[in-house]
Amino acid sequence: MKFDVLVEIRLRPGIADPQGATIERALPALGFAGVSQVGVGKAIRFTLDAPDEAEARAQVEELCRRFLANPVIEDSEMSLSVGAAP
Amino acid sequence: MKFDVLVEIRLRPGIADPQGATIERALPALGFAGVSQVGVGKAIRFTLDAPDEAEARAQVEELCRRFLANPVIEDSEMSLSVGAAP
Numbered sequence: 001m002k003f004d005v006l007v008e009i010r011l012r013p014g015i016a017d018p019q020g021a022t023i024e025r026a027l028p029a030l031g032f033a034g035v036s037q038v039g040v041g042k043a044i045r046f047t048l049d050a051p052d053e054a055e056a057r058a059q060v061e062e063l064c065r066r067f068l069a070n071p072v073i074e075d076s077e078m079s080l081s082v083g084a085a086p
Numbered sequence: 087m088k089f090d091v092l093v094e095i096r097l098r099p100g101i102a103d104p105q106g107a108t109i110e111r112a113l114p115a116l117g118f119a120g121v122s123q124v125g126v127g128k129a130i131r132f133t134l135d136a137p138d139e140a141e142a143r144a145q146v147e148e149l150c151r152r153f154l155a156n157p158v159i160e161d162s163e164m165s166l167s168v169g170a171a172p
Contacts, residue, residue, distance in 0.1 A: 023154075027149075032149055035133070041129040041130075043096065046122065046125070047122045047123045049120035059118065063113075063118055067109075
C-alpha cells in the first residue's frame with residue numbers, strides 16, 4: 001500500500017529562528033504590515049510503501065526521530081494519506 | 087482578525103532536488119526501505135492581521151509570489167485558519 005506522507009519540521013519554541021526573524025523584519029519595509037511570529041521550517045514529502053496505516057505511521061515516526069528532525073531543537077508533525085495512484 | 091497561515095513551498099516538478107535525492111539514496115542503507123519520491127521544501131508559518139479571510143488570502147498570495155517563493159522554480163500552497171488566541 002502506498003502512502004503520501006508530508007512531514008513538517010519546525011524549530012521548537014524558544015530556539016532562535018534567524019530566517020523567520022529576517023523575513024519578519026523585512027516585510028513592513030516591503031509593504032506588508034500585520035505579519036508576525038514568522039517561523040521557517042522544512043516540509044518533506046515522500047511516498048512510503050507499507051502494509052497498513054499503523055505500520056506506515058510507526059515508520060515515519062522513527063524516520064523523523066532518527067534522521068529527518070533533530071529532536072533537541074526541532075519538532076515534527078506528520079500527515080499521511082493513502083496514495084491516489086497505485 | 088488574526089489568521090494562522092502555513093505556506094508550503096516546494097520545487098516545481100522537473101527541478102533538481104539534491105536534498106531530497108540525498109535522503110532517498112541514504113535511507114535504504116539506514117534500514118528504511120520503501121521510501122521514494124522524496125522532496126524537500128520549506129514550511130513557513132506566520133500570523134497575519136487582516137480584516138477578513140478574502141483579504142488575508144490575497145495578501146498571502148502576493149507575499150508568496152513576490153517574496154517567499156521563487157515562481158520560476160517553486161510552487162507554493164497556503165493553508166489559513168482563524169487564529170485561536172486573540
